[in-house]
Amino acid sequence: MNKAKHKLRWLAVNVCRIVLAVTFVFSGFVKIVDPKGTQYKFVDYIQAFGWEAWVPEFVPLALAISLAVFEFCVGINMFFGMRRRFTSWLYLLFMLVMTPLTLYLWLTNPVEDCGCFGDAITLTHAETFIKNIVLLLMSWVVFRYFRLMTRFISERNQWTISLYSIVFGLILACVSLYRLPVFDFRPYHVGADLKAAMEIPEGLEGPVYETTFVMEKDGVREEFTLEDYPDDTWTFIESKTKMVSEGFIPEIHDFSIILTPEGEDITMNVLADTSYTFLLIAPHLEEADDSNVDRINELYDYCVEHQYAFYCLTASGDEMIETWKELEGADYPFAIADDITLKTIVRSNPGLVLLKNGVVYNKWSCNTLPTSDQLNAPLEQSLMGRLQLDSRLMVTLRVLLWFLIPLRLVVFADRIWVGSKLYKRMKHRKKINNLLKTRKMRKKIVAGNWKMNLNLQEGVALATELNEALTADKPNCDVVICTPFIHLASVANVLDTNIIGLGAENCADKEQGAYTGEVSAAMVKSSGAQYVILAHSARRAYYGETAEILKEKVNLALANGLKVIFCIGEVLEEREAEKQNEVVKEQLAGSLFDLTTEQFSNIILAYEPVWAIGTGKTATAEQAEEMHAFIRATIAEQFGAEAAENVSILYGGSCKPSNAKEIFAKPNVDGGLIGGAALKCADFKGIIDAWKA
Ligand code: 13P
DSSP states (O other), X not given: OOHHHHHHHHHHHHHHHHHHHHXXXXXXXXXXXXXXXXXXXXXXXXXXXXXXXXXXXXXXXXXXXXXXXXXXXXXXXXXXXXXXXXXXXXXXHHHHHHHHHHHHHHHHOOSSSOOTTTTTSOOOHHHHHHHHHHHHHHHHHHHHXXXXXXXXXXXXXXXXXXXXXXXXXXXXXXXXXXXXXXXXXXXXXXXXXXXHHHOOOTTOXXXXXXXXXXXXXXXXXXXXXSTTOOOTTSEEEEXXXXXXXXXXXXXXXXXXXXXXXXXXXXXXXXXXXXXXXEEEEESOGGGOOOTTHHHHHHHHHHHHHHTOEEEEEEOSXXXXXXXXXXXXXXXXXXXXXXXXXXXHHOSSSSEEEEEETTEEEEEEOTTSOOOGGGGSSOGGGSGGGSOOOOOHXXXXXXXXXXXXXXXXXXXXXXXXHHHHHHHHHHHHHHHHHHHHHHTTTOOOEEEEEOOSOOOHHHHHHHHHHHHHHHHHSOOSSEEEEEEOGGGHHHHHHHOOTTTEEXXXXXXXXXXXXXXXXXXXXXXXXHTTOOEXXXXXXXXXXXXXXXXXXXXXXXXXXXXXXXXXXXXXXXXXXXXXXXXXXXXXXXXXXXXXXXXXXXXXXXXXXXEOOGGGXXXXXXXXXXXXXXXXXXXXXXXXXXXXXXXXXXXXXXXXXXXXXXXXXXXXXXXXXXXXXXXXXXXXXXXXXXXXXXXXX
């Protein structure tokens, strides 16, 4: 893969990741600041699907908070590039579930707007479906190439950010529930002029609504309109408002206040009142929180004293109103309004709204109602009577600061931590560089030997994964993978040869001809490979490869432009008999000592004590160093000091990420030839990274 293509892929992944992150943080945040709004939406869905009977009452609110915090937290994870594999998988899964679901909602339309961005942005089901298709595609791109996501926080400290965003989300949701939403995106926000929001511009026709009232007398229920509203021998049960003809729909179109039991529409009187009006909003009195009812009664007395209007707006029936009056000692007048409108006006049951001239001056939840101290002076002279207008910008800044200041502190602490690690790494690197100076230009190499493992598809997948991992995080050494013959050509196609070299595990000792089943060095070279492993202990032991045969193979490989990774090493009995040096020297001499110095410059040696191969038993770093020093001395005797200084000698035998660093730190060990651990990208990369820190 060329560099331009890689850069383009990186750009695509990171653009998609930022779009996904911002979308999720936003949609989570607008739900967190208004958990009741999301709760109502869940209730709407539950009712539309007819599930009320078996969904416990606490579920909609619990679902609302969980969904909001989940979206916010995974958005933050995606933004910082934390737990990249898991986060991208979560996104994909979420979008795979949500996209067909929104298609279903579009087709069946059980609830008007989908609610995915709370009240901040209202989308139709069709718009939501299209949005989800785009997000699904982006999630797939990010999931497919998650390794290309740039991290903005160290891997080690990412849990602090995750935990912090969960805690922040939960606290903000609780504050918004206890008080009122921190952001009010509804048309009844503080500062809103309700009269203006209800107006229909000149020349346009408004929609026509009809409100009907269900009344009961002597056990008989009948529906009435405002025109034929019955006398007070009838008991009010409920009201229904429906649109009878469409037209220009103003922002507020379903706000009406009908005094009960008179049935008088006082909407315009209330909105036109130039003095103050308190509206106690209780969509359902039977569910209203009555823990602060004394404060409400006190407030009503205050209103009577100062001649301010006070109404309790509810959608409950007359019977419930009477019960409330009796139980709570309520002397204030009651008026009927639409249940959904009341829930939209204030997210508390009961909640309190202060109006003046049709403008919303202030709002309180049932937990923050005015106290006796605040009711000492008339509103005209008190702070409470002033328009409590906090600009959206100021609220946004305040909330952002609440979130960002602690977040910055966490990130700052993380950067200091990373800085100190970097400093230590630089010191270590300096040490390695000094070591390298003594090793002259010798190459550090980590080579994988897949042996007879992995089918073609698995092999190509592993090579692709490794290529991506090393493209994203460049190695500090030469990396080679040696694969079975049939993998070579396909693997060559997925590797960036600037980063990973390719080799075969063997080649024939004949140039060409009727050698059925054999693969020549020229064929290996033609597949795109640059290396070949020869003399592996498995080939010596199971296929009778003698020093003579190996000599032929080495010559043919070199003649065809391949670099040879030549293996040497003693079996257990030889080590126990302390004959390892003798054995290794014989193996070198038997197959390599006829080469010229020039030919020898294309040889890489791999010391693989047979007793350590695939046994989990590693030679100690000291044993490896001792043997490598001996091999180098032997090469120096035969080919001269310079050739000995330049030849890379790899160690092989149960090398793992956990022991590689210690072994590679030895001055005569120039890397590893890896078997089992080369079959997993993470393990192999772990060994490659041993050259880094
Ligand atoms: P293991 O790493 O599985 O011990 O194999 C070493 C080896 O034989 C590499 O050629």
